[in-house]
Amino acid sequence: MPQLTAVEPSAYLSGDDVVDSGHPAVARLAADLRTRHAEDDAFARGAFEHVRDRIRHSFDADDPRVTVTAPEVLREGVGLCYAKAHLLAALLRAGGVPAGLCYQRLTDDGKTFVVHGLVAVHLHGTWHRQDPRGNEPGLDAQFSLDGERLAWPVRPDLGERDHPVIHVRPHPDVLAALRSTDDIRTLRRGGLPSDLHLP
Template structure:
């Protein structure tokens, strides 16, 4: 579990602004699930999805997401991981491979979300990308309610729980300056089998 609790370049929860917010969100919570819910809802509702709101700059590091209050799903998952790890809650990164056009057909891209380790339950996935019409992600353990369902054989819930972001995601977020450039170059991976 140690790797899901440590800070890093992109999940940089040692940043004072993240530590302060993590402490604030945990204040008056009676249990771990309340802390998780407050952190999840903060990132889902207070950090605007870059593409939905057509916002720049492109963010990647958790502290930059918090500073600019915007990020793609991947960057938002970095901030959520940072807030939860700052509160001593093991948190990883997960990905889905989805159709870009929501049709189940090519082209495809990765979608970033989180997995948190819940006491008495195990790993639980949650998706703080931000709700909008047709998207209603919630924190409702033990039931997962993610932003997007898998609709076709070429879409997939990737089973891994990563301690650090995938290189293809970092490359996409750090190679482009504006939200529309990222949108035109969303990261993807080839499926095995």
């Protein structure tokens, strides 16, 4: 796990127009999850499993709809890894658990790269990265506070890397890609960011 960089945890409790933790539908689901899972750990796990298992990954579902904001993802039931991360972060924040957005730079062949979106949750005084992308054969991401259980561990020998910053808001490069088209297949054909422009 990389050394993560974050601001004060309280900064990761407020919503915005994408990680919209105040939207009524998001708040209702967070409240329902809280009713079933009173402790923070159990609530965070419940929110993670809801997004991982009940929101389909766009590529897995072969669904052309592009969702960006947490309410859109919840309403449509589908999204890319970034969009699913937006919903999970919004649910966690609505439930009072600090949550930020993280990214990895991954590859299949060592030549073509793509940015992958994750969530970091702040529990027990530290940050824990979680991957709500959705499992399929060969992928087994699990909620974990004791060692990471991500879909794809980084392979530095292939040029992969973790971006160490925990973002309060989605990265502008990610939002630009998602908002560049209304057909997810365009993004699948090379429209996803290959890296992030960092300040």
